[in-house]
Amino acid sequence: MKLIIAIIQDKDSNRLSSALVKENYRATKLASTGGFLRAGNTTFMIGVDDHQVDGVLNIIRNSCKVREQLVTPVTPMSGTTDSYLPLPVEVQVGGATVFVLPVDRFEHF
Amino acid sequence: MKLIIAIIQDKDSNRLSSALVKENYRATKLASTGGFLRAGNTTFMIGVDDHQVDGVLNIIRNSCKVREQLVTPVTPMSGTTDSYLPLPVEVQVGGATVFVLPVDRFEHF
Amino acid sequence: MKLIIAIIQDKDSNRLSSALVKENYRATKLASTGGFLRAGNTTFMIGVDDHQVDGVLNIIRNSCKVREQLVTPVTPMSGTTDSYLPLPVEVQVGGATVFVLPVDRFEHF
Ligand code: NI
Ligand code: NI
Ligand code: NI
Numbered sequence: 001m002k003l004i005i006a007i008i009q010d011k012d013s014n015r016l017s018s019a020l021v022k023e024n025y026r027a028t029k030l031a032s033t034g035g036f037l038r039a040g041n042t043t044f045m046i047g048v049d050d051h052q053v054d055g056v057l058n059i060i061r062n063s064c065k066v067r068e069q070l071v072t073p074v075t076p077m078s079g080t081t082d083s084y085l086p087l088p089v090e091v092q093v094g095g096a097t098v099f100v101l102p103v104d105r106f107e108h109f
Numbered sequence: 110m111k112l113i114i115a116i117i118q119d120k121d122s123n124r125l126s127s128a129l130v131k132e133n134y135r136a137t138k139l140a141s142t143g144g145f146l147r148a149g150n151t152t153f154m155i156g157v158d159d160h161q162v163d164g165v166l167n168i169i170r171n172s173c174k175v176r177e178q179l180v181t182p183v184t185p186m187s188g189t190t191d192s193y194l195p196l197p198v199e200v201q202v203g204g205a206t207v208f209v210l211p212v213d214r215f216e217h218f
Numbered sequence: 219m220k221l222i223i224a225i226i227q228d229k230d231s232n233r234l235s236s237a238l239v240k241e242n243y244r245a246t247k248l249a250s251t252g253g254f255l256r257a258g259n260t261t262f263m264i265g266v267d268d269h270q271v272d273g274v275l276n277i278i279r280n281s282c283k284v285r286e287q288l289v290t291p292v293t294p295m296s297g298t299t300d301s302y303l304p305l306p307v308e309v310q311v312g313g314a315t316v317f318v319l320p321v322d323r324f325e326h327f
Binding site: 003030031101103104105106109 | 111162175204207209210
């Protein structure tokens with residue numbers, strides 16, 4: 001038995017939840033905020049048998065991997081001329097930090 | 110030293126808190142949301158000596174065990190006739206998922 | 219690899235965050251509420267190499283140690299005479315409860 005603790009970006013939370021449910025894994029989500037760069041993130045706790053660890057890590061990797069995303073900057077709020085057209089820029093989103101913890105005992109009441 | 114992580118239903122949270130305080134255990138609560146069925150749940154973290162694990166597991170079992178509860182369905186909001194009387198139905202409430210984690214080191218500043 | 223879980227008072231949270239960032243440690247914060255005395259507290263999760271544990275524990279001790287603080291009681295809301303001047307009283311603030319957990323595996327996607 002292992003307890004997987006995965007810290008991911010909020011925007012990947014629904015996709016990861018769905019992917020885990022589809023494979024019959026139960027997860028508990030904790031609201032969390034990041035240290036360095038990440039504003040809003042979510043911490044998943046997933047209890048699994050030892051032989052399921054690699055499968056869950058693959059699900060997390062596929063749902064949350066770092067990728068480039070085109071983001072169109074928000075237009076400045078006022079005082080701008082109509083001739084200004086914001087261009088989409090590439091930003092890096094996603095990513096996951098994952099700890100696999102040993103579990104001495106697991107109970108389900 | 111062990112760190113007990115218990116995920117329980119919100120509605121059992123106060124009862125579990127009181128039961129732990131009565132036996133002089135300290136707990137920290139984290140707001141959490143469930144994966145599968147559970148809308149709102151609470152995650153308890155409780156640090157205990159090895160010989161206290163069984164005692165705390167008993168407290169959790171007694172405070173949070175799965176049981177049937179009679180729930181009267183909420184009356185539909187409008188457009189119903191007065192002749193409709195909602196009957197109470199049995200639903201399953203409670204339950205706890207508990208991980209007992211080994212602790213390498215414990216400090217209290 | 220270790221996962222340090224530190225439960226501290228809300229009022230020490232910003233100071234601890236800054237101290238960790240300055241030393242290049244990443245932390246994830248979880249909103250939490252205390253069992254016994256503590257109203258609002260914050261749970262930090264910090265993943266570190268084994269040889270960094272003592273350094274991080276020192277940062278936590280320095281940022282969050284229990285100390286006396288002079289607090290001026292809030293003046294009663296109404297019906298008081300102007301001759302009443304609340305005197306500052308010493309209260310104990312700060313403190314940290316820290317668990318160092320072994321980590322079987324660490325991944326960063
Ligand atoms: Ni179950
Ligand atoms: Ni204490
Ligand atoms: Ni990174």
